[in-house]
Structures are given as structure tokens and as C-alpha cells.
Amino acid sequence: MALLITAKCINCDMCEPECPNQAISLGDVIYEIDVARCTECVxxxxxxxxxxxxPIDNTIITDPQHPESRDALWEKFVRLHP
Known part of the structure; x- marks a missing residue:
């Protein structure tokens, strides 16, 4: 699954620079994760x-709307990083 940032987000700016796939960006209200780029760091x-x-527990969770197997996440990683 891709990950999802919930409404608990406090916009602390910690997650965005850590994402190796550049999948996190600031949305209208809170940070958002681009499911097309998120590989859960696989x-x-x-x-x-x-x-x-x-810093806030359970703010970034697996996105139930976008189920993906570990193999699918690996394939996405390969496409993003040829």
C-alpha cells in the first residue's frame, strides 16, 4: 500500500525532505503523499x-484506498529509479 498522511499532521516539515521518492509535498492544508510515487521506501x-x-504517532498510515503488495511496490521503485 502507499502511505497516507492523516489530519493529525502538524506540518512540522520532517517527512518531506526524508522521502527518497519525492512523493511528499505540502497540500492545501497538510502534507500529502503522491500514491504514484510512494513505495513505502521499498x-x-x-x-x-x-x-x-x-513526531506524532499514527499520523502516517497505510492507505486503505491503495492496496499494493511488496512486489508491486518494488516494481514501482524500479520504474521510478531506472
């Missing part, structure tokens, strides 16, 4: 860095 790190640096 191909880069063992765990999603945005979740690791977020």
Missing part, C-alpha cells in the same frame, strides 16, 4: 522514513 530502506521521523 528499494531504499527497511521501514518508511516518513513514519520514522514523524
Amino acid at each position: 528499494g531504499h530502506y527497511e521501514v518508511p522514513t516518513c513514519q520514522s521521523v514523524c
Whole structure:
């Protein structure tokens, strides 16, 4: 699954620079994750860095609207980083 930033986001600016796929950007109100670019850090790190640096628990969650297998996330990583 891609990740989702919830309304708990405090716009602390911690997640955006940590994303290796440049999938995070500031939306109208809070930061947002581009599901076409989010690989949950598959191909880069063992765990999603945005979740690791977020100071608010359960703010960045798996997006139930965009289920993807680990293999699908890997394929997306390969497309983004040829």
C-alpha cells in the first residue's frame, strides 16, 4: 500500500525532505503523499522514513484506498529509479 498522511499532521516539515521518492509535498492544508510515487521506501530502506521521523504517532498510515503488495511496490521503485 502507499502511505497516507492523516489530519493529525502538524506540518512540522520532517517527512518531506526524508522521502527518497519525492512523493511528499505540502497540500492545501497538510502534507500529502503522491500514491504514484510512494513505495513505502521499498528499494531504499527497511521501514518508511516518513513514519520514522514523524513526531506524532499514527499520523502516517497505510492507505486503505491503495492496496499494493511488496512486489508491486518494488516494481514501482524500479520504474521510478531506472
